[in-house]
Amino acid sequence: MPFSRMPPVTRVLLTINVSAFIVINWISPMLGGEAAFVGLIQSFGLTPAAFWQGAFWQPLTSMFLHASLLHIAANMLGVWSIGSMLERGIGSGRYLWLYMISGFAGALLVLMADPASTRPTIGASGAVLGLLGAVAVLSPNSMLLFIVFPVRARTAALLIGVGSLLLEYTGSMGTISHLGHLGGLIGGYLYTRFALSAGETQARMHRASRGPTGPSGFDRIFGGGSRGPGPFGGGAAGPDAGYRSDTRGGGRGSREEAILRMMEQMLRGAAGQGRPGDPGDPSAGPGPRGPGDFGQPPREKVINPMPDEGSGPKSGASPRSPNPNPGGTPGGGKHVVYFDPITGRFQIKEV
Secondary structure (H helix, E strand, C coil), X not given: CCHHHXXXXXXXHHHHHHHHHHHHHHHHHHHHHHHHHHHHHHHHCECHHHHHCCCCCHHHHHHHCCCCXXXXXXXXXXXXXXXXXXXXXXXXXXXXXXXXXXXHHHHHHHHHXXXXXXXXXXXXXXXXXXXXXXXXXXCCCCEEEECCEEEEHHHHHHHHXXXXXXXXXXXXXXXXXXHHHHHHHHHHHHHHHHCCCHHHXXXXXXXXXXXXXXXXXXXXXXXXXXXXCCCCCCXXXXXXXXXXXXXXXXXXXXXXXXXXXXXXXXXXXXXXXXXXXXXXXXHHCCCCCCCCHHHCCCCCCECCCCCCCCCCCCCCCCCCCCCXXXXXXXXXXXXXXXXXXXXXXXXXXXX
């Protein structure tokens, strides 16, 4: 997706993160050496001991700092891929709330776990994992890559959550803030589960996943989108329940309704032969004819056996007779009832 076509909040988040990375990792070392880089990380990264002493800006600023090119590349890939679709689905305002709350939730867990720590924590990983927690709620059966294996969003969120707990408990990969990851994941899940409007969100998310001309968004990124219950999947009725209600004039819903009406007319005509008023009853009269109905030339006509009002039946025919002119005279012969899709009525034609 080109940068100019990204949703506005996603575009701003990418710009701020990349700009901060350039300043912290490239410009500051050139101007002040390694000491300048370390000083900026200690001042704007999340250091629990400094926060409890008054550095209350650190939970915000630490979300936009990254230590290496691989670090920022991995996080911005998540913002670009997952964040773009979420913003289109839930709206820019609520997407920004989701991102920030997830980041603050990760910072809060770090602050509570070790208030006296002097090791700074930086990165947007908590916010990005909050986006994953949102997908686990809105589209739990969506497929995404977990390392190199395709798994469902709900499964990926569970694996990351359990893995973060185990890695933090065992002390493995000590340079990674596992509690920051876990806190962001939980924050995004809880905000999406309890704060977002389920009814509006499911309709908007489904429209975002379909795109204007067919499946896109989550259907492309995650391999088909949700097909189960939940806010994104349209509840127990499945995703199409919300989608059909959004179609107007010529959409899939209107075509299905037209087909259903035609089938109902055909069934009523088949079951109600001979009852006045039924579509298949000759007394209902013929509808308008157009040239070429069912491939027939316009010279064919529809027979109406009912006489004009006020006149009696012709010789040899009753008011209900389907053939008022037996014996090969014009208008006689065999008759069949057929359905004309142009007029939407059952009619009788001579063969």
